[in-house]
Amino acid sequence: MPTNPPTCSVTFIPLIVAHRPTESPYQEAPHGTDMAMLRIVPATDVRAGDLVLGAFDGPLNPNRLRWAMQSAPVFVAIPIRMWGAVCLDGQTPNWEPDELIMVIPRELRPADRYTVGDRVERTVVHTPPLDYAGRQPDVRLMIQRGTVTAVDDGALSIAWDGRWPNAEIPDTGIRPVDHLRVERSRAATGFAVGDRVTRHDGTTTGVVMELCLHWYNARSLARVDWPGVDDWDTRVVETSSLVHALPAAPVAA
Structure with a gap:
């Protein structure tokens, strides 16, 4: 029964x-x-x-x-x-x-289907270096973008843009880059995280890792990963001193 x-x-x-x-x-x-x-x-x-x-x-x-x-x-x-x-x-x-x-x-929801060349992003937990008084600033949650370089039976290879020193990668997954947000960022500051930039003299190419405003005069600032420059503070420049560079190969993970 x-x-x-x-x-x-x-x-x-x-x-x-x-x-x-x-x-x-x-x-x-x-x-x-x-x-x-x-x-x-x-x-x-x-x-x-x-x-x-x-x-x-x-x-x-x-x-x-x-x-x-x-x-x-x-x-x-x-x-x-x-x-x-x-x-x-x-x-x-x-x-x-x-x-x-x-x-x-x-x-x-509709599944994400990645192909080579797609832009993706993840969360990075970054611990800044000690400040001038020897104090440890709070950790920071940052977005890092990258490019899909290979797709093999659902497994992805991704080349991430730039380097975050003292960084941990939590297991939160990845997602497609929202190109509308990228364009909004460029409309507001001229740049977006992951953009490749040079100084006006065009001698060095770096990657924009973070965008923010100056605490006093609210000028637009960018933290740029310059080749060979590891100092946290010297990476920060005014966006007015930057121009977009021609696309270059992403930094390998």
Whole structure:
């Protein structure tokens, strides 16, 4: 005699996902994403490869209709916990551990298919050298970009741009570079992380590793990996002193 399958109670949460604008700073989920696959999970449960649509506005309540408010451009998660927060994008501690996040699980979103020449990025945990007073600055989460050089039965070989000294690579996975973010960075500063640059005299080619603003005058700065230059501070130059270089072979991992 066949047995009846086990049963369990299911709670349905009403949810509305409104149309998301495509202009800056928001963007739609990739073509082919099934929005019916949206899930709501705590930030600590977001996994590498999940597609993050933003934070959920309010606690879950099956008796109340909520609006899902997109709080960030859609991106592939490379999450890491740091400073008591969750860095879903691999760099910024914007999410509380118990904050509710809207995601498309990695198993239910269009799969990333890499080919030679594709640009990808990962998280790097960098420990700066001691400062002038001998104190140890806080570690930093940085994004490092690279280029796929080979694809062999799903295994990737990647040449990463530049070098981060005193760096650890956490197991958070990789994701495709969002070219829209790259273009936004170039529109704001003239450059993006991973760009190959030279000084105006054109004598040396380096790789942009970080972009920031001067603490006092807010001028745009770039930390550049120059060949043979290992000093942390001398790598920082004003972006006004840089020009884009012709593409060169990436630095091997």
